[in-house]
Amino acid sequence: SAEVVLVGRSNVGKSTLMRELTGHTFDTGQRPGVTRQPNHYDWNAEDFVLTDLPGFGFMKGVPDEVREEIKDDIVAYLETYAEQILVAVLVVDGKAVIDIIDRHSGPDEIPHDVEMFHFLRDMGIPVVVAVNKMDKVPDRDERLDALCDRLGLLPPWKQWQETIAPITAKRGSIDPMTEAVRHHLHEQQRDDL
Numbered sequence: 001s002a003e004v005v006l007v008g009r010s011n012v013g014k015s016t017l018m019r020e021l022t023g024h025t026f027d028t029g030q031r032p033g034v035t036r037q038p039n040h041y042d043w044n045a046e047d048f049v050l051t052d053l054p055g056f057g058f059m060k061g062v063p064d065e066v067r068e069e070i071k072d073d074i075v076a077y078l079e080t081y082a083e084q085i086l087v088a089v090l091v092v093d094g095k096a097v098i099d100i101i102d103r104h105s106g107p108d109e110i111p112h113d114v115e116m117f118h119f120l121r122d123m124g125i126p127v128v129v130a131v132n133k134m135d136k137v138p139d140r141d142e143r144l145d146a147l148c149d150r151l152g153l154l155p156p157w158k159q160w161q162e163t164i165a166p167i168t169a170k171r172g173s174i175d176p177m178t179e180a181v182r183h184h185l186h187e188q189q190r191d192d193l
């Protein structure tokens with residue numbers, strides 16, 4: 001069945017967002033690396049499945065090889081189900097994402113978030129970047145423009161509202177994300193006609 005997937009580094013607020021979207025309670029701040037399997041939920045009244053993929057990237061107390069396995073599993077899942085995945089939501093921490101990307105950018109290194117963004121697009125899956133924790137970001141426009149720049153999208157970010165969705169999951173203010181996702185769902189339904 002039609003599916004929307006959530007991906008993101010650990011601790012970006014993916015569980016908090018899942019709780020808002022599904023009404024289920026999730027263990028937030030769960031021991032990282034414990035959730036290893038994709039989990040499927042109904043997105044409230046919407047007619048598709050929401051899949052929570054394990055968090056990737058650095059996790060305190062999780063060995064490198066486990067981290068690599070987790071990432072390989074995520075990639076394998078996305079490759080296997082690409083046909084039925086309508087939209088991917090890449091959740092990032094708005095407060096930290098630019099620093100993390102810049103710290104991991106180099107001649108031999110692509111930051112996880114940037115790599116995942118391009119990987120999903122290369123597979124033909126529309127991506128919504130849910131920029132979470134915006135309550136902690138004072139220089140909102142600057143930060144979102146910088147993120148566009150790092151993802152290869154020409155700023156200003158306001159041109160990319162179907163892709164860049166600033167949210168504060170903790171307070172339930174997630175409308176930019178749900179609107180962006182709906183936009184892509186409608187586009188695809190139109191293509192199917």
Ligand code: GDP
Pocket residue numbers: 008009010011012013014015016017027028029030055132133134135136167168169170171
């Ligand atoms: P996950 O590891 O990605 O599932 O992240 P969690 O949902 O467990 O959240 C990690 C931490 O970020 C928790 O302490 C949350 O309370 C916090 N958090 C989640 N969303 C927000 C938000 O919108 N704003 C702020 N300031 N903190 C948040």
